[in-house]
Structure formats: C-alpha cells, structure tokens
Amino acid sequence: MLPYIVLEIRRTLRDGVFMIFGIGMPVLMYLLFTNLGGGGDDASGWKAFSMVGMAAYGALGAAMSIGTGVASDKSLGWLQQLRITPLAPSRVVVGRAISGSVTVLPTILTVLLAGALVNGVRLEVWQWTALTLLLWIGALPFTMLGIGNGYRLTPQATGVVNVACLMGFAIVGGLWFPLSEYPSWLRSIGTYTPAHRFADLGWATTGGHAPSAGTFAVLAGWLLLFGAYAVVSYRRSARTV
Amino acid sequence: MVQARLRTVSVMEKTTGNGPAVVFTGAVKTFGRAERTVRAVDGIDLTVERGETVALLGRNGAGKSTAISLLLGLNEPDSGGVQLLGSAPEQAVRAGRVGAMLQDGRPIPRVTVRELIAFVASTYPSPMPVPESLALAGVSAYADRRIDKLSGGQIQRVRFAVALAGNPELVVLDEPTAALDVEARRAFWGSMRAYARRGNTVLFSTHYLEEADENADRIVVIDHGRIVADGSGDLIKESVGGSHVSFDLAGGPTQGLELLPGVNAVEIRGDRALLRTDDSDATVIELARLGRVRNLRVSPATLEDAFLSLTSPATDSESETV
Known part of the structure; x- marks a missing residue:
C-alpha cells in the first residue's frame, strides 16, 4: 500500500493548479479577511478566529478535492487497472484516503504560518501542535465524502458537487464569518454541520481548552455517514465496470 | 513439435500448479434489464492450456471485451463458471499471477513511465526487475518522461509494460494494437512473442485477422457471444473450405x-x-x-473468407429478448 500512497502523493504535488489554488486560496482569503476593513476592537481575536476558520476551510477543500482526482482516475480506466493488480480494493480506498490526507497538511500549515508570521497570532507550542493535528485528522469525514462523490460521479459532476459542498459547508458552518453573525435559525443548523464542528476542534484549542464531547460525537456521526457513503459508492463503481 | 514440448517443460518449471490457464464453462453474461437485455457472452466453453498464445477474434461488439472482463473477475457471469490458473479469477488476480492490458485504459497524468512501472511491479509478489520489463516492452528510451507527454503508440507500449511488470504467468491483452501504425504494431508483436517464448500464456483479442493469424498458435472466433470456430488459422480456413x-x-x-x-x-x-x-x-x-x-x-479461401462466413454483422436483432 505504501508505494501506492507515494505514487498518489507524487501526482498531487505535481499538480500545479491544485498547489496554487488548494494552498494559495485559503491563505489569500485569510490575509484579505483579516487585514481589510480594520478588524474593529477585537482585531487580534478575529485574526486567531479567522486563522482557524480558513485553515479548516483549506483542509476541507483539499480533502474534498481528492474526490475529483478519484473521479478522473475512474474515467481514465486507472481504477480498473488497479483492480487487476494484486492490490486489494480496501487498500486502494484506504491508500487514497491517506495519500489525500498528506496533501491536506500543507494547506493547514500555510494558513497557520501566515497567522503566526504575518498576523502575529500568539499561541502556546502545544496549541500549535494540537491545532495542526486536530485539523489534519478531523478532515477525514470530508475526505470520505469527496472520495464517495468521486467513485459515484463523472469528473465534471464531482467537481461541481464538491465545490457546492465546500461553499455550503464554509458558509453555513461559519468558517468564513462567525455563526454569531447569523439569524438564529441558520445558527442552529450551522452548529450541526460537520464543517462547524471540524473548525470547533481548532477554536477550542486556540481558546485553550479541549473540544467538547458534543463536537467529537457530531464529527464521529458524520464520519460514519460519509464513510459508509464512500464504501457504497466504491462498490457501485466496481459493479458497473 | 519438439519446440512445443520444450515450451511445455519450461512452463512446468515456472508455474506451481498444473492444469489449464483458462477455463470457461458455459459462461453467460447478460446486460440490460427486463425486456431489453443483450447476451454479451452467450454460453462460452473454452480451455486455454498453459504456454499457449490464443487470439480471440471477433467483430466489434462480438463479446470479446465482456469475455475478458469475466476472465479477470471485473464482472461475474450470470451462469456458468470461469477459472483462472486453477482458481477463481479474483483469487488469481490477487495472487499476482495475471497481468492485463485493458481496452479503454488511458495513462494517468503526472507520473513518469518508470515510476508507474515500479509501482505496478511493487504490488506483485515476484515482479520482473523494472529495467527488464521496460526493455521487453520497448519503452526504455523514454522511461523518465511523463506518461501524459507521450504519443499514442508510446502509451500503448507503456500499457503493455504495465501488464508485464508483475512477471505474471498469464497476460491478457484486450485489442492491444488498436490505434497503432504498422511499424508500431510490428514492434509490439515482437515484444509480445518474446514474452510468450518465456513459457507464458498469452490471450489477446483483436478484430484484425492477419494479427490473429500471424501471432497466435490458436484462433478462437467469437460471434454474438458464442464461439463459432476454434483452431489454428489453417484449420479454420479448412473448416470453411x-x-x-x-x-x-x-x-x-x-x-x-x-x-x-x-x-x-x-x-x-x-x-x-x-x-x-x-x-x-x-x-x-x-x-x-x-x-x-x-x-x-x-x-x-482466405482467413477473411472463413471469418466472414462464420460471423454475421451486428444488427438490431442482437438485442435478443430473453
């Protein structure tokens, strides 16, 4: 499985468009959102809050974009070619999720670096470490969702659906603007989105405390749901070859 | 004759089990649903011995690719059975005893030829050394170029290298020379024969009569999902007379x-x-x-005459009601 992971990471790193938009976009948005318009009285709080939101947004986007890659692999016949190698199907899926996760990491790190170096966000060492790890591991449900879409849909449809999911999650989940700015009905929907709970892992950390049990429970629920979706989609794609 | 026997001996040394490489018994595969179904494979019985090079010859839509997908375990037969090297197709594939070149496989972008072949080889238990499979498929000259930068003929050879990389006992090639020019085709068959000479079994599909006649020990003619002739090119010509x-x-x-x-x-x-x-x-x-x-x-009579008299063009009535 390791050579497969290495191969897929290599392919992603050579994808210039992904590297620029996947990594560049969240950083750019973070710097714009936090440095335009003055930031009001709690500028440093907003800089830390938005740093987590944008890192989560970038991680989410990178995780879901793995699905676009899966869909184009399918259309190239590469998934079928993999199926006639001795590599077991479950390893193919897990390998793809792991290789995807590795490409999620640089997106998180660049936003955090921008927060620390450009915006002067100050956290304890353990907070930086926990933040990175939690956002990295917490992206797994979105990886599953993206991969599930990729196995099920054409490359074009996957791209569109992924972008729609990403924007929807980012807005409703409060990654770009805090949920507290929203009307109460939207706020209560927002708190149950995986994106909000995902970012909450980070906000709890910057706030100096452990994420709540509710956050873990909601995320675990979404992971199960999206994981099942990915497996069902993979079986379906395998059947119709 | 002597050559044939020598080849059998080398096969015995190479493989662990005995018995045929491929066995189809009454395999049926139907596509579509309810009233409009197509019997893509309609009761195929076929045995391929180890060390043989066999051509599946048929028109487009005759059922060749479906038969190959059953053989590789990508599809399951509705009835009947398929055995690969003495076990179920999926097991033989999982054990790394089969290599294949599928019809609609296109290159994955952003990897070099060597990286791809090294990866495929790594998934097999006892692969060929990478430089060897590169040389055998004739791709050494551009091994360090990215696959998405190659020409159609070069890509086809890379796909052949993918099929060989694991040093499998059986290689299955679905329309391997489609879209190749004459020279590339000749080079391709040269590589294929070199691999077959090592005692390996090769099963390839084609709709080019000359290719089947020149490169296979045995031709199996498929039409409308059934086998309509099976033997050497000469035998098939004679049978039609x-x-x-x-x-x-x-x-x-x-x-x-x-x-x-x-x-x-x-x-x-x-x-x-x-x-x-x-x-x-x-x-x-x-x-x-x-x-x-x-x-x-x-x-x-030519092989073409035999082929034309054995097969009938695809028509609308091909979608038989079952």
Missing part, C-alpha cells in the same frame, strides 16, 4: 453463374467474375465446357 475461381467475363453474360456446380457466391468486379465454390474442380470443368476460361485462376 472452398476456394475462389475467377475469370474474365470478356463481355459474356453474368446470369446463371451462381447455378454452376459447387458455386455458392458470385461477385462481379468490373470485367471479372469471382466465384466462391465448394468444388473448384467441378466449377472449372463446367467453365471450360462453356469456353469461359480467359485468365482463369483458382485460389484457396
């Missing part, structure tokens, strides 16, 4: 030619009549009696 008798019309009448003894088809090409006959002697004697022998020529 017949020969061609042609002569100059020299302005003579064309009607009544189909009534000549032995004749079963008549074709007029310009000023020349082409008769297909089961009994060329009787046809020629009668023509001589009629005095119509100008530039008369008798030639044996």
